[in-house]
Amino acid sequence: MIRVAVVVYPGTNCEHETVRAVELAGGSASLVWHRATSLGGADAVILPGGFSYGDYLRSGAIARFSPITEAIRRHAADGGPVVGICNGFQILCEAGLLPGALTRNAGLRFTSRPANVIVHRTETVVTRDYAPGARLCLPVANGEGRFVADSKTLARLRDNAQIVFTYAADPADNLIPGNPSGALEDIAGICNPGGTVVGCMPHPERVADPLVSSGEGAPFFTSLITSLVGAAPARLP
Amino acid sequence: MKFRAHIRILPRPGLLDPQGQAIAHALTELDFSEASTVRVGKAIEVDLEAANATAATRRVRAMCATLLANPVTEDFRIEIETRS
Numbered sequence: 552m553i554r555v556a557v558v559v560y561p562g563t564n565c566e567h568e569t570v571r572a573v574e575l576a577g578g579s580a581s582l583v584w585h586r587a588t589s590l591g592g593a594d595a596v597i598l599p600g601g602f603s604y605g606d607y608l609r610s611g612a613i614a615r616f617s618p619i620t621e622a623i624r625r626h627a628a629d630g631g632p633v634v635g636i637c638n639g640f641q642i643l644c645e646a647g648l649l650p651g652a653l654t655r656n657a658g659l660r661f662t663s664r665p666a667n668v669i670v671h672r673t674e675t676v677v678t679r680d681y682a683p684g685a686r687l688c689l690p691v692a693n694g695e696g697r698f699v700a701d702s703k704t705l706a707r708l709r710d711n712a713q714i715v716f717t718y719a720a721d722p723a724d725n726l727i728p729g730n731p732s733g734a735l736e737d738i739a740g741i742c743n744p745g746g747t748v749v750g751c752m753p754h755p756e757r758v759a760d761p762l763v764s765s766g767e768g769a770p771f772f773t774s775l776i777t778s779l780v781g782a783a784p785a786r787l788p
Numbered sequence: 789m790k791f792r793a794h795i796r797i798l799p800r801p802g803l804l805d806p807q808g809q810a811i812a813h814a815l816t817e818l819d820f821s822e823a824s825t826v827r828v829g830k831a832i833e834v835d836l837e838a839a840n841a842t843a844a845t846r847r848v849r850a851m852c853a854t855l856l857a858n859p860v861t862e863d864f865r866i867e868i869e870t871r872s
Contacts, residue, residue, distance in 0.1 A: 608855070608856070609858055612855065612858070613855070616855070644860075645858070651860060652858055652860040652861045654799075654803070654804075654861055655806060655807065656806070657804060657806045658806070659806050659807065659810060697804075699803060699804075699860070699861060700860070701860070733804065733806070
């Protein structure tokens with residue numbers, strides 16, 4: 552069975568939904584405390600949402616120096632899947648595993664509401680089970696979700712198709728406006744060139760269980776599992 | 789020697805600073821129409837020991853580059869005050 556490590560920092564608060572979403576997708580998940588120095592042999596790692604270190608200084612700024620970061624770096628360098636959701640995305644940017652930064656929302660508000668999101672790239676470890684161009688309704692809940700990057704970085708993101716998700720207004724529903732944070736070019740999620748390290752601000756884990764939600768977040772997690780099942784022969788002798 | 793570092797961190801010029809904009813708007817409304825651009829950042833004080841002011845500055849600059857400022861979005865300025 553594919554094993555996923557879900558990292559817990561002081562102030563993380565989305566770890567249980569994330570574990571549940573992985574289990575629904577057919578994987579097994581275990582919580583890994585940020586002081587650990589190894590991922591315990593996990594095939595993939597998810598940095599879940601929350602407010603690590605109370606978002607002091609900047610979101611993710613202190614969490615990136617946790618001992619677990621070196622293990623995450625090694626896992627990413629070996630091509631292993633690394634996924635950051637919300638605060639996890641902020642941590643990956645602060646750690647330099649993804650480019651750019653996440654700053655205070657343009658409207659100065661903590662924004663907690665559904666957001667329409669378009670899937671632009673399906674060759675990533677969390678989007679292969681979505682159709683290209685799929686429109687999803689995913690919850691966002693953040694105060695510092697405005698993605699920024701300099702023009703050179705942005706050009707590189709575009710050229711390498713590293714923009715995975717963007718926000719879009721729903722033409723049929725004016726209660727759900729587009730970009731909730733003022734993020735540059737409506738960017739909601741990005742990846743490394745290989746699509747193995749992914750960060751996104753919306754919370755797919757909150758809509759992964761069809762019992763209590765749309766289930767639109769479920770393919771995010773089945774993608775993670777199936778991307779590894781495909782790689783299994785190389786890993787299992 | 790003991791030093792106190794006064795660190796000023798500001799969002800990079802050109803980067804949208806919604807807090808600064810909101811404050812600039814409020815100032816204009818309050819009849820301070822001469823105020824144009826406002827930017828909001830952080831002030832951090834760090835007390836430290838170092839051999840001399842140059843060494844203190846070097847260490848504090850490293851603190852800023854490592855943790856205190858995000859090079860993608862922020863610039864910083866350091867003033868060193870001698871405490872003893």
